[in-house]
Amino acid sequence: MSRAIVVLLLFLFHSVCAQAQGEPERMRIHGSQTLAAKLVPAVAEAWLRDIGYVGIRREQPAPNRTELHASRDGQPLVVEIVASSSAQGFAALVDGRAQIAMTTRRPTAAELDAGWQLGDLASHDQEFALALDGAAVVVNRANPVAKLSLRQLRALFSGEIRHWSELGAGAGPVRLHRVDGANSARDLIDERVMQGARHAAAQRHADAPALLRAIAADPWGIGFVSLRQGLGAGVRPVAIEEGGRAIAPTRVGVQSEDYPLTRRLYLYGSQMMGALSRSFALYAMGRRGQDAVARAGHFALTLRPGQRQASLAGPGDYRALVDGAQRLPLSLRFNLTGQNDSGIAASVYDSRAVRDLERLEAFMRLPPNRGRRLLVIGFADGTGPAATSLMMSNDRADLVAQELISRGLVVERVRGMGAALPLARTGAPGDRYRNERVEVWLR
Numbered sequence: 001m002s003r004a005i006v007v008l009l010l011f012l013f014h015s016v017c018a019q020a021q022g023e024p025e026r027m028r029i030h031g032s033q034t035l036a037a038k039l040v041p042a043v044a045e046a047w048l049r050d051i052g053y054v055g056i057r058r059e060q061p062a063p064n065r066t067e068l069h070a071s072r073d074g075q076p077l078v079v080e081i082v083a084s085s086s087a088q089g090f091a092a093l094v095d096g097r098a099q100i101a102m103t104t105r106r107p108t109a110a111e112l113d114a115g116w117q118l119g120d121l122a123s124h125d126q127e128f129a130l131a132l133d134g135a136a137v138v139v140n141r142a143n144p145v146a147k148l149s150l151r152q153l154r155a156l157f158s159g160e161i162r163h164w165s166e167l168g169a170g171a172g173p174v175r176l177h178r179v180d181g182a183n184s185a186r187d188l189i190d191e192r193v194m195q196g197a198r199h200a201a202a203q204r205h206a207d208a209p210a211l212l213r214a215i216a217a218d219p220w221g222i223g224f225v226s227l228r229q230g231l232g233a234g235v236r237p238v239a240i241e242e243g244g245r246a247i248a249p250t251r252v253g254v255q256s257e258d259y260p261l262t263r264r265l266y267l268y269g270s271q272m273m274g275a276l277s278r279s280f281a282l283y284a285m286g287r288r289g290q291d292a293v294a295r296a297g298h299f300a301l302t303l304r305p306g307q308r309q310a311s312l313a314g315p316g317d318y319r320a321l322v323d324g325a326q327r328l329p330l331s332l333r334f335n336l337t338g339q340n341d342s343g344i345a346a347s348v349y350d351s352r353a354v355r356d357l358e359r360l361e362a363f364m365r366l367p368p369n370r371g372r373r374l375l376v377i378g379f380a381d382g383t384g385p386a387a388t389s390l391m392m393s394n395d396r397a398d399l400v401a402q403e404l405i406s407r408g409l410v411v412e413r414v415r416g417m418g419a420a421l422p423l424a425r426t427g428a429p430g431d432r433y434r435n436e437r438v439e440v441w442l443r
Contacts, residue, residue, distance in 0.1 A: 024076030024077055024078050025076070025077050025078070025276075026077075026078045026079075026080050027077065027079050027099055027100075027276050027280070028097065028099055029044070029079065029081045029082070029098060029099070029101075029102060029267075030081075030082040030084060030088065030092040030093070030097065030098035030101060031085065031088065031089020031090070031092070031098075031101045031102030031103055032083070032084075032085060032086045032102045032103055033064075033083040033085070034104055034133065034187075034265065035103075035104070035130070035265050036064075036066065036082065036083035036084075036102060037083065038296050039131060039265065039298055040102055040130075041066050041081055042293075042296035043284050043292045043293060043296070044068055044079050044081065045058075046283075046289065046291075046292035047283045047292075048070045048077075048079070050288055051072075051279065051283070052072050053071065053072045053077065054070065054071060055070055055071055056068060056069070057069050057070075064082060064083045065080065065082050065083070066080075066081040067079065067080055067081070079280075082098075086101075086102070086103035086105055089101035089102050089103055090103060090111050090115065090268065091111075091114075093118065093269070093270065094114055094115040094117075094118065099269060099270075099273060099276075099277040100267050100268065100273075100277055100280070101267070101268040101269075102265075102266070103265075103266045103268060104133065104184070104187070104263055104264075104265055105263065105266070106121075107121055117270075118268075118271060119271030119272075122335050122351065123351065124349075124351040124355065125271070126270065127266060127351040128266065128267040128269075128281045128284060128285055129265070129266060129301065129351060129355065130265050130266060130284050130285075131265045131298040131299055131301070132227075132254060132262055132263070132264060132299035133188070133226070133262070133263055133264075133298065133299070134185075134226070134249065134259065134262040134263060134299075135184075135185040135188045135224045135225065135226060135227060135261045136185075136225055136227050136229070136231070136237040136249045137153060137222065137223075137237065137238045138212065138222070138223055138224065138225060138231060138235045138236065138238070139215065139222050139235065139236065140215055140216065140218060140219045140221055140234065140235060141216075141234055141235060142219050143164070143169065143170065144170055145167060145170075145238060146246075147238060147239040147240070147246035148238050148239075148240060148246075149240070149246075150192065150240065150241070150260065152167065153189075153193045153240070154197055156174055156176070156222060157176065157189070157193065157194060157197075157199055157200065158197045158198060158199065158200055159176075159200025159201070161174060162174055170220070172219060172220035174222065175218055175220050175221045176199075176200060176201070176202035176221075176222060176223065177202055177203045177214055177218070177222065177223035178199070178204060178224075179205050179207060179210075179211050179223075179225070180204045180205065183226065184226055185224050185225055185226040185227075188263060189224055189261075192260065192261060193261075202223075208225040208226065209229075211223050212232050215234070216233070216234025216235050217234070227249055227261075227262070227299065228298060237249050240259065240261055242260045242423070242424045242425065242434075243422070243431075244421070244423040244434075244435070245313050245421055245423065247259045247260065247423070249262075251304075254299055255301065255329035255330065256327075256331040256439075257331055258331055258423055258437075260423070265298070267281050269281055285355050287302070287362075290302045301330075301352070301355070301356070301359065303328060303329065303330070303356075303359050303363040304329065305326035305327070305442050314417075314420060314421045315417075318377070318420060321375065321377065321415060322375060322377070322441050324443070325375055325442060325443050326441060326442045327440075328360070328363075328439075328440045328441065328442055330360070330440060331437040331439060332349065332400055332440070333349075333352070333433060333436065333438075334348060334353070334433075335349060335350045357403060360404070360409075361404075361407045361408075369442075371410070372410070372442055372443060373410045373411070373442075373443045374404060374409060374411050374441065374442060374443070375412055375413045375439075375443065376400050376404065376411055376413070376414045376439075376440055377397060377416075377438065377440075377441065378392075378393040378395070378396035378397030378398075378400070378414075378415070378416040378417065378437075379393050379417050379419070379420065379421060379435060379437050379438070379439070380392040380418055380419055380435065380436055381422075381431060381432040381435040381436050382418075382422060386419065390416055390417075392436070393417055393419075394414075394415075394416030395416070396416070396436060396437075396438050397414050398414060399438075400438045404440075412443060419435070422435050423437075
């Protein structure tokens with residue numbers, strides 16, 4: 001008997017025993033504190049309300065545990081949300097102690113090996129991108145620096161660069177500011193920027209608003225805050241690049257995940273998710289679930305077109321192609337990390353792209369958008385010959401265009417741009433995933 005069947009039978013046995021003893025049914029969601037603190041409870045409350053549960057109340061039986069109690073048709077339900085870590089949430093999913101794991105990242109290779117019985121965790125049936133999170137690097141509005149690379153950020157935050165003149169950005173000393181304690185922005189900076197390097201001494205602040213006030217008063221200050229934090233008038237964010245073009249943390253830059261300091265917040269379930277668990281995960285992907293994400297203060301994946309930009313980076317034919325069009329806040333990417341990591345897997349949409357295609361279809365059927373046309377522009381990684389990159393970018397763009405046409409949408413132009421406008425340097429792990437993408441523009 002496989003381990004997966006054993007886990008399912010044990011879960012069903014405990015559920016039957018609990019119901020026989022008069023205990024309410026429990027849906028267990030374990031994992032990341034970032035999701036457990038506010039986001040998942042908010043979405044779960046909206047879900048319970050919208051599917052007909054009443055008497056919804058929130059309890060806090062332990063510092064790391066939130067419970068939502070409700071009932072429907074006389075049957076009680078408890079949604080148990082346990083804050084631990086992404087790793088512990090995934091372990092709870094593997095062991096059958098949770099039906100859903102909350103994570104700020106995809107599973108590692110070791111975790112995939114441990115959870116082989118869970119199914120294909122790159123599938124959109126088991127991987128659910130709930131929201132986006134990230135960090136903004138901020139300086140005083142008078143600071144002339146416009147963009148920084150991840151390498152330069154690491155040198156700044158580690159104290160290797162001590163003077164702004166080393167970056168050609170003025171004659172003042174670098175003054176670092178940091179919020180005390182653990183927080184989601186610090187986690188992301190440690191992972192994406194520091195990569196094991198130690199932070200230099202910095203002025204400490206109790207919270208992000210205090211940090212922002214300090215940098216607004218410090219012409220040579222620099223720090224980082226969550227993208228969810230409003231910045232105020234005295235500071236501004238810096239565009240960030242990781243070997244490709246520099247991207248600012250605008251709404252389109254963040255929602256398209258082109259901005260490097262952005263990450264997805266995930267829910268994961270096994271291939272044998274129960275009806276309630278799957279109902280919750282699918283609700284979270286829909287419009288009302290994403291409305292709850294936005295109300296909780298996170299970046300939802302709802303589609304709204306970006307503003308027309310007066311100037312764009314890139315080759316002239318790219319700028320001419322999108323002239324007068326509006327960028328939609330998505331970059332469709334492909335499943336290079338699924339069970340099949342061959343070139344065939346590259347033709348399969350990743351889990352977010354599957355949902356984004358559904359959102360795009362619904363968006364284009366709204367009355368204001370009927371009859372409007374789409375531009376589909378593909379990009380490839382530049383590790384091979386230019387002709388190969390151009391062919392691959394055309395293939396990606398054609399794949400998306402045919403999908404949109406099959407849904408009854410009007411596609412005006414389809415174009416591959418090869419390795420133009422890379423987001424990341426080529427050759428490093430994850431760069432192919434970042435660079436191979438398809439943009440969609442609206443006319």
